[in-house]
Amino acid sequence: MKLLARLAVAGALLASSAAPAYAEPITGAGSSFAFPIIGKWAQSYRVAKSDGAEMTPLDIGVDYEPIGSLGGEVRVTQRAADFGTSDRPLSSEELQRSALIQFPIVMGGIVPVVNLDGVGPGQIRFTGALLADIYLGKIKLWSDPAIKAANPELKLPDAPISVIYRADGSGTSFNWTDYLAKASPEWRGKIGVNTQVAWPVGKGAERSQGVTDAVKRTKNAIGYVEFGQVVRAGLAYAQVQNKAGVFVKPDPASFTAAAASAEWAQAKDFGLMLTDAPGADAYPIVATTFALVPKPRTRRTQDVLDFFRLSFESGAADATALGYVPLPGTLVKQVKDYWAAGMKTDS
Structure with missing residues (x-):
């Protein structure tokens, strides 16, 4: 069943002339x-x-x-x-x-989310290379040594990783794949950056809500969703290593730090990407x-x-x-x- 959200708000706003009588949103x-x-x-x-x-x-x-x-x-x-x-x-x-x-x-912010027993919000950590290798299908188990090396304090299951991705044409996926391409030459060469790509592994879900629901109901899953929706859904989100080598927790402060580097005045038609922004406090997937x-x-x-x-x-x-x-x-x-x-x- 397709989601149709209708938002009714007040109509025309014109300061300089009287509005004609029409009732079309x-x-x-x-x-x-x-x-x-x-x-x-x-x-x-x-x-x-x-x-x-x-x-x-x-x-x-x-x-x-x-x-x-x-x-x-x-x-x-x-x-x-x-x-x-x-x-x-x-x-x-x-x-x-x-x-x-x-x-x-x-x-x-776009944040990795997981459904792992005993792992709460902000407890698990990923590098960009780790996320790329998971979505490439090169890292298949939560017990993989590369994941353990980034998370020595966590007890992770010896279980397959269930990868969830956006199946529809998604700007969230565009920014996610743009970050993975910056973190992994292999991702850039094999998969690339787009609103829709040929995902090597995993299962697709429609829209942000679909990814949220799929991760919530799938044990040992990983996905990626907009931060505010993650918090409201109560999902466990990850810290991600930024360009300065710092593992950063996603929150409005770290998103603002990333946005601060944007040179909007220099960008024709505001054509800027904010992924992998510089700065020790910057979250890397904005x-x-x-x-x-x-x-x-x-x-x-x-x-x-x-x-x-x-x-x-x-x-x-x-x-x-x-x-x-x-x-x-x-x-x-x-x-x-x-x-x-x-x-x-x-x-």
């Missing part, structure tokens, strides 16, 4: 990584736009489907949605070809969710930009509470300037 689709924060922002937007009214029509607002980054890219490119979200930055050539703008909306909005500026695209504008201005605390890193003020200004430069009015 703006539509969005894509990242399940960012679905929790988009859902929260949608609720806040509804409250803000109700302006104290006792009732707001439910058919006016935002209709968002967390179908995965690839699905979001396809929907907005085909103009089957008013905006898409993706955890993969599109190239400037792709954006130009599809007449889209792209901007970051939130950042967060992803950015990007919004994709069609050009030119129309009534509906203006509604989309107004939704994200309000979210940036009043939703940073919500992002932090859910385990994400909100955009810093300087980056929000860059995004707004980018809107002004890239979105001409459809006259």
Whole structure:
């Protein structure tokens, strides 16, 4: 059964002209990584736009489907949605070809999760090379000497590792495979980086919730999921060794440390990856969710930009509470300037 999440929020926001009487929600689709924060922002937007009214029509607002980054890219490119979200930055050539703008909306961590007896959150440790070898099928048992060497204090079972991966076109997978490719030349040469790859071993699950559920019900499993969803599900997450050789616990502070190295002003169309960031405190698998909005500026695209504008201005605390890193003020200004430069009015 496919998951369809409908988020009803208040409708059009225009400061300069009166809104026409229409009751069609703006539509969005894509990242399940960012679905929790988009859902929260949608609720806040509804409250803000109700302006104290006792009732707001439910058919006016935002209709968002967390179908995965690839699905979001396809929907907005085909103009089957008013905006898409993706955890993969599109190239400037792709954006130009599809007449889209792209901007970051939130950042967060992707963490390895395990289902092992006696192993709690933050207790097991992995290097990037270990994770690559597990997902390559080269390390098959939890009792492998390489895993024991990184975890001498843990009692790990002499049992096969059950590998779980995202089966759908996923920006989470894009960032995961990008990190594995940076940690392992063999991974880069044999598997590569993409939203979907030919996984050598394991079983696939649809969307973030599917991976979460598969790991929870599978003894001796390993998977990868967005940090906030992991915490809310009560899964045991791992520390991961970063570029400085430090095993780092995933949390908003270590994600912020990784994000601090990003030179957004130098990146055309904000096309940056944050995996394997420098710094002793930086968590190495940090992803950015990007919004994709069609050009030119129309009534509906203006509604989309107004939704994200309000979210940036009043939703940073919500992002932090859910385990994400909100955009810093300087980056929000860059995004707004980018809107002004890239979105001409459809006259």
